[in-house]
Structure formats: C-alpha cells, structure tokens
Amino acid sequence: MARQPSDGRPLxxxxxxxxxxxxxxxxxxxxxSSSADVVVSSMADQxxxxxxxxxxxxxxxxxxxxxxxELTPMDRRILDKAHIPCVLIDPAAELPEPEVAxxxxxxxxxxxxxxxxxxxxxxxxxxxxxxxxxxxxxRARIDGYRAALESAGLEVDPALIRHGNFHHIxxxxxxxxxxxxxDPPTAIFAGSDEQAFGVVEAARLTRRRxxxxxxxxxxxxxxxxxxxxxxxxxxxxxxxxxGRIAAEMLLSMIEQREHRGRRVELATELIVRSSTAPPPAxx
Amino acid sequence: MARQPSDGRPLxxxxxxxxxxxxxxxxxxxxxSSSADVVVSSMADQxxxxxxxxxxxxxxxxxxxxxxxELTPMDRRILDKAHIPCVLIDPAAELPEPEVAxxxxxxxxxxxxxxxxxxxxxxxxxxxxxxxxxxxxxRARIDGYRAALESAGLEVDPALIRHGNFHHIxxxxxxxxxxxxxDPPTAIFAGSDEQAFGVVEAARLTRRRxxxxxxxxxxxxxxxxxxxxxxxxxxxxxxxxxGRIAAEMLLSMIEQREHRGRRVELATELIVRSSTAPPPAxx
Numbered sequence: 001m002a003r004q005p006s007d008g009r010p011l012x013x014x015x016x017x018x019x020x021x022x023x024x025x026x027x028x029x030x031x032x033s034s035s036a037d038v039v040v041s042s043m044a045d046q047x048x049x050x051x052x053x054x055x056x057x058x059x060x061x062x063x064x065x066x067x068x069x070e071l072t073p074m075d076r077r078i079l080d081k082a083h084i085p086c087v088l089i090d091p092a093a094e095l096p097e098p099e100v101a102x103x104x105x106x107x108x109x110x111x112x113x114x115x116x117x118x119x120x121x122x123x124x125x126x127x128x129x130x131x132x133x134x135x136x137x138x139r140a141r142i143d144g145y146r147a148a149l150e151s152a153g154l155e156v157d158p159a160l161i162r163h164g165n166f167h168h169i170x171x172x173x174x175x176x177x178x179x180x181x182x183d184p185p186t187a188i189f190a191g192s193d194e195q196a197f198g199v200v201e202a203a204r205l206t207r208r209r210x211x212x213x214x215x216x217x218x219x220x221x222x223x224x225x226x227x228x229x230x231x232x233x234x235x236x237x238x239x240x241x242x243g244r245i246a247a248e249m250l251l252s253m254i255e256q257r258e259h260r261g262r263r264v265e266l267a268t269e270l271i272v273r274s275s276t277a278p279p280p281a282x283x
Numbered sequence: 284m285a286r287q288p289s290d291g292r293p294l295x296x297x298x299x300x301x302x303x304x305x306x307x308x309x310x311x312x313x314x315x316s317s318s319a320d321v322v323v324s325s326m327a328d329q330x331x332x333x334x335x336x337x338x339x340x341x342x343x344x345x346x347x348x349x350x351x352x353e354l355t356p357m358d359r360r361i362l363d364k365a366h367i368p369c370v371l372i373d374p375a376a377e378l379p380e381p382e383v384a385x386x387x388x389x390x391x392x393x394x395x396x397x398x399x400x401x402x403x404x405x406x407x408x409x410x411x412x413x414x415x416x417x418x419x420x421x422r423a424r425i426d427g428y429r430a431a432l433e434s435a436g437l438e439v440d441p442a443l444i445r446h447g448n449f450h451h452i453x454x455x456x457x458x459x460x461x462x463x464x465x466d467p468p469t470a471i472f473a474g475s476d477e478q479a480f481g482v483v484e485a486a487r488l489t490r491r492r493x494x495x496x497x498x499x500x501x502x503x504x505x506x507x508x509x510x511x512x513x514x515x516x517x518x519x520x521x522x523x524x525x526g527r528i529a530a531e532m533l534l535s536m537i538e539q540r541e542h543r544g545r546r547v548e549l550a551t552e553l554i555v556r557s558s559t560a561p562p563p564a565x566x
Contacts, residue, residue, distance in 0.1 A: 009342065011322070019315060022507065025308040032302060033328050037342065039294070040323045045316050059292065059320065168510045197510040204512040224305065224507055227451045227480040229487040 010062040010254055012036045012247070015052055017069045017092075018044040021167070021194065022222045023239065027067055027089060030243025036062075036251055043069065057082035063250045065243075068092055071100060085253040087246045087261060092135055101253065101261020103246040107137045110235035110268035111144020111189070114217045117233070117270055118187045119152050122278045123215060127160040127185035129174045129195055138163070138191055141219065145189060160185055164195065171198025179206055186279035187215035193222045193234055200228060200275075211277035221271055230274035238266050293345040293537055295319045295530070298335055300352045300375075301327035304450070304477065305505045306522065310350055310372060313526025319345070319534055326352065340365035346533045348526075351375055354383060368536040370529045370544060375418055384536065384544020386529040390420045393518035393551035394427025394472070397500045400516070400553055401470045402435050405561045406498060410443040410468035412457045412478055421446070421474055424502065428472060443468055447478065454481025462489055469562035470498035476505045479515055483558075494560035504554055513557035521549050 014031050016024055019042045032038050039061070043052050053075040056064055063085045070092045071079075079086050087101040096102065111128075118126050128145045131138035142161060149156050159181060164170025171190050175198065178185055190196035196218030200210060208214045210230060218225055221236035249261055297314050299307055302325045315321050322344070326335050336358040339347055347362065350372045354362075362369050370384040379385065394411075401409050411428045414421035425444060432439050442464060447453025454473050458481065461468055473479035479501030483493060491497045493513060501508055504519035532544055 014323075019308060019312045022305045022308060025302060025305060025311075028308075028311075028323065029302045029325070032323055032325055037322050038324070039320050040297075040311065040315055041321070042312070042315055194510070197507070197512075200512050201510065201514070223303075224480070227477070227484065229480075229483050229512065231484070 010036045010251060011039060012250055012254075013039045013041065013056050013061050013064040015064055015066045015069070016040070016042045017067065018042050020044075022224060023192075023194075023220060024067070026222065026239035027243040030240035030245075031065060031247045033240075033244055034247030034251065036247060038247075053078040056084055063087075063254045065089060065246045065250055071096055076100075080259065083257075083259075085250060085259045085261070087250045087253075089242055089246050090137055098263075099260040101249055101263070103242050103249065103264045103266070104137065105237040105242065105266050106268045107140035108144040108147075110219060110237070110270075111141035112148045113144075113268070113270040114189045114219070114235050115145045115148035117272065117276065118189065118215060118217065119148060119154075121187075121215065121276060123187040124154065124279075125160065125183060125185040126187045126189065127162065127178050128189045129171055129191050129199070130161070130163045131166045131170070131191045133163050141191060164191075166192040167194050168198040168201070171195030172202050173198075175199040175202035176206075179208070186213075187217070187276070189217045189219075191219055193218040193220040193225045193232060196225070196232055196234065196275075197228065211275050213280055215276040215279070217276060226273070228275070233273045233276040234271055236269045236271050242266055293319045293534060294322060295533055295537075296322045296324065296339050296344050296347040298347055298349045298352070299323070299325045300350065301325050303327075305507060306475075306477075306503060307350070309505065309522035310526040313523035313528075314348060314530045316523075316527055317530030317534065319530060321530075336361040339367055346370075346537045348372060348529045348533055354379055359383075363542065366540075366542075368533060368542045368544070370533045370536075372525055372529050373420055381546075382543040384532055384546070386525050386532065386547045386549070387420065388520040388525065388549050389551045390423035391427040391430075393502060393520070393553075394424035395431045396427075396551070396553040397472045397502070397518050398428045398431035399435075400555065400559065401472065401498060401500065402431060402437075404470075404498065404559060406470040407437065407562075408440075408443065408466060408468040409470045409472060410445065410461050411472045412454055412474050412482070413444070413446045414449045414453070414474045416446050424474060447474075449475040450477050451481040451484070454478030455485050456481075458482040458485035459489075462491075469496075470500070470559070472500045474502055476501040476503040476508045476515060476517055479508070479517065479558075480511065483511060494558050496563055498559040498562070500559060509556070511558070516556045516559040517554055519552045519554050525549055
C-alpha cells in the first residue's frame with residue numbers, strides 16, 4: 001500500500017535514465033512545482049538499472065514518473081503488483097501499451113516547423129541530425145523534416161540524414177561528416193540543442209560563419225540556447241510544463257486509485273533567434 | 284523522530300533556493316549518487332520561502348542539504364527541535380555558526396589561479412565580474428583576483444571590479460559597461476560560467492573576437508562550458524563531488540545522531556581551454 005508522509009503530501013518518484021543534461025533540470029523544475037514531494041533518482045546510479053521498479057515497490061512509494069525510458073513488462077508487473085501508478089515522459093522506444101500514461105511533445109510538428117523555416121529562408125540543401133535511430137521522438141522529428149521537404153516538392157537526399165547521440169559529440173561528429181560532402185548542406189536541423197552546440201563548434205573549427213555561411217536550428221529550447229553566440233534558433237519543447245503535467249496526471253491517478261492514464265502531447269513552437277539566415281549566394 | 288522508509292534507506296531533502304540553473308543539476312547528480320533517497324524541492328515553489336524548514340519537520344525527514352542559501356535562526360530552531368541534521372552547500376551570505384556543517388570550494392584560490400593565468404598571458408587590464416556583493420563565494424573570488432594583481436605588483440583599478448547576478452544577464456550587462464571604459468579591459472574574469480556566456484554574447488554583439496581581442500575566464504566548469512564556441516577557460520568547482528560529500532556527511536550525522544558537522548572546502552582547478560590568449564598588441 002502506498003505510504004503517505006505524516007503531513008499528507010504524497011511522495012512520488014522521478015526516475016531519470018541518467019541525470020546528465022540540462023534537459024533534466026527543466027523537467028525537474030516542472031515536477032517539483034507540483035504539490036507532491038519528489039524523490040529524484042537515476043537508473044545510472046543503480047548497480048542494476050532494471051531494479052528501479054523493485055526499489056520503488058519496496059519503499060512503498062505513491063507513484064512514479066519515468067523520463068526518456070520505457071517500462072519493461074517486468075517493470076509493469078512489479079509496479080502493478082505494488083499498486084504504484086506510473087507516467088512516462090517522452091517514452092524512449094516503442095509506444096507503451098495504450099493504458100500507460102505518457103506526456104510528450106509534438107515532435108513531428110516541430111520537425112516540420114524547423115524545416116519549413118529553413119525552406120522559407122531559401123535553403124535547399126538542408127541536413128537533419130537525429131538522435132539514436134530507435135528513439136521515437138527522434139523518428140518523429142525526422143519524419144516532420146521529410147514531410148516539409150516533400151510538400152515543398154524537394155527530394156529527400158539520404159546523405160543529408162544522420163544519426164548521433166543527443167549530446168554535443170553527436171552533433172559535432174555528424175556535422176564534420178556533413179561538411180565533407182561534395183555538396184554540403186547550407187543548413188542543419190539538429191535533434192537537440194546540445195547537438196546544435198556541437199554543430200556550432202564544428203562550424204567554428206572549420207571557419208564557417210553562423211548564420212552567414214551555415215544556418216543551424218536546434219530542438220528543446222534549453223535556457224542556454226539563448227546564451228549561445230549567436231543565440232540559437234530552436235524548436236521549443238515545454239519541458240517544465242511536461243514535468244508539471246506528468247505530476248498532475250500522476251497525482252490524480254493516485255487519488256482515484258486508477259492505474260490507467262491518458263496520453264498528452266504538448267505543442268512545440270519554433271523560436272527564431274540569430275543562428276538562421278538565407279543561404280550564401282552560390283558562387 | 285526521523286522516519287525511515289520501509290526499505291531502510293534514509294529519506295533526505297535537497298533544498299535549492301531555485302531550480303533555475305545547470306549548476307543545480309550538477310549538485311543533484313552528486314547527491315543522488317549517495318545511498319539515500321533524495322527529495323528535491325525549491326524554496327521558490329513555496330508560497331512562503333521561510334516555511335521550508337517547517338515543511339521538513341512536519342514530514343519527518345531524516346536530514347536536509349540546503350544549497351546556496353543560509354539557515355536563519357528560525358530555521359535552526361525548527362530543525363533542531365525536529366532533530367533534523369542539516370548540511371549547507373556554498374552558504375550564501377555570512378558563515379553560519381561553527382557547528383553548522385558546510386561544503387564549499389576554494390573560491391579564493393580559484394580567483395587567484397584565474398587571474399594569474401591571465402597575467403601570465405601578458406594581460407594587465409583585467410576586469411572581474413562578481414556575483415551579488417553580499418555573497419561569500421563571490422567575495423572570496425574577488426579577493427583572490429586582488430591578491431593575484433597585488434602580488435604581481437599591479438594596482439587594483441576599482442573601475443574594473445563589477446557586480447552582477449550570477450546569470451547570463453549579469454555578465455552581459457557588466458561586460459557592456461566595461462567595453463565603454465576609455466581604457467577597456469583586455470580580459471574579463473567572470474564570476475560564473477553563465478556570466479561568462481553573457482560576456483561572450485556582449486563581445487559578439489560589439490564585434491570583439493575571442494580570444495584574439497578579449498580573453499574570458501569563467502567559474503564552475505559546467506558541462507556546457509566545453510560546448511561554447513570557443514570552449515571556455517574556467518575554474519572548475521567539483522559540484523557533483525560537493526553534492527556527494529554533503530550527502531555522505533549528512534548520512535553520517537543521521538547515523539550518529541550528531542547535529543554538529545564539519546566544514547569542508549574542495550579544491551578548485553583552472554581548466555585552460557580556448558577563450559584565453561595573449562592580449563592584442565597595443566596599436
């Protein structure tokens with residue numbers, strides 16, 4: 001049975017795969033603004049990452065929010081048996097069964113908006129760097145990119161679609177490869193702001209000016225994307241809002257003793273700053 | 284009395300003044316790597332920030348880590364009465380009474396090392412941007428800056444010492460002011476990496492090249508400082524380590540039913556990257 005602290009505030013768990021990114025702090029801010037007490041943990045800190053659900057069950061928690069991961073069938077059995085409801089933020093790979101509550105953002109629409117912005121500026125050689133191939137959010141963004149190109153009557157060049165991890169190094173390495181193409185892109189849509197920072201660094205080291213010679217769009221709108229030089233054009237995910245809504249859904253599931261949840265997708269929004277401009281005139 | 288969860292792991296609170304910075308996530312990573320379950324909260328989320336200690340007491344927590352704030356006499360009375368030991372990370376203003384446990388970094392030595400690095404490169408007009416005047420860590424860094432200049436036989440020019448908040452805007456605004464001086468600095472030592480990013484942006488908007496025309500040193504070594512273009516020279520604070528050690532101290536105080544703690548200062552370290560270089564030749 002869920003154990004309530006003596007002051008009556010429910011105690012919920014916020015479980016990250018790893019606390020390794022400014023992305024985490026945005027979600028955290030949203031979850032802690034709820035009326036629950038929030039225990040934060042990282043699967044990366046556990047000797048066996050598969051045991052997090054067992055840990056929650058034995059500690060008698062009221063509910064859990066799991067970020068950028070998935071629920072294995074074993075996790076579901078353990079949490080169900082312990083009557084611990086669960087909400088997933090940004091599920092990693094396959095969509096969970098329909099009764100699992102999830103909160104995400106409109107990744108496909110974000111990819112579409114980013115690519116349309118670059119098309120409207122006059123770019124035709126637009127590359128995209130996605131996250132790991134298997135991740136759902138990444139696939140949706142790349143599909144949005146394809147849809148924008150195709151609806152503009154442009155062919156999708158497979159050489160311009162790359163995958164890396166969502167961190168700085170993923171953006172840096174894929175950008176260096178793209179720059180080596182015989183017909184390199186004039187614009188790069190990166191799968192995350194961190195990747196975009198890697199693209200910025202690759203451009204600096206190869207003496208490409210931003211945005212005059214290379215336009216860059218990120219994804220997330222981390223606070224630091226405003227601080228880049230130049231400030232980054234990016235697709236905003238309302239990360240704190242996603243955290244807040246996940247907490248509210250979970251608290252309502254706890255209160256109603258209901259383990260089935262809704263699916264919520266919050267809108268993404270293109271934020272135009274200074275890292276995008278028309279492509280250089282062809283020499 | 285402290286209440287133990289059913290699996291025997293102590294439940295401790297990590298209290299931030301606000302969860303508004305990548306700084307927070309570094310401390311969090313250290314604290315969650317301990318063997319406690321960690322409840323994270325922000326004073327900014329509470330209707331009355333003065334009530335956080337009362338909330339802890341009524342929830343029956345085992346102990347608390349408080350970041351970049353201070354313990355008011357009222358907080359101390361409340362926590363003592365509820366037998367909740369407490370560790371401060373980076374106390375904000377006055378040093379608390381000697382029996383209060385604190386974990387910090389060697390801010391003075393960091394200020395000294397940053398300034399000596401710039402002196403060794405040949406800079407003579409070196410500005411410093413501190414945090415809010417009252418903050419202890421900021422005062423110690425500026426005193427380290429003074430000591431480096433004075434031991435090099437240079438006079439300290441009060442016009443080159445500025446104060447701002449620790450965020451991007453603080454660095455940006457003070458840098459714009461420094462650029463307006465009739466004899467502007469060739470190097471700026473910023474009080475935080477976030478401030479340094481603001482200085483970078485001010486330099487970009489006024490067309491100063493980094494590091495050729497302006498050298499910049501930050502403080503913290505946030506992961507993103509490596510991602511700046513150019514990568515930021517900075518003074519590393521071992522934030523995750525500070526979090527981990529604060530958690531270990533707290534757990535030992537809980538176990539030994541001891542409310543008096545030690546003071547620990549972890550070493551800072553200058554990390555030289557690409558934002559510092561010799562000053563431009565005088566024309």
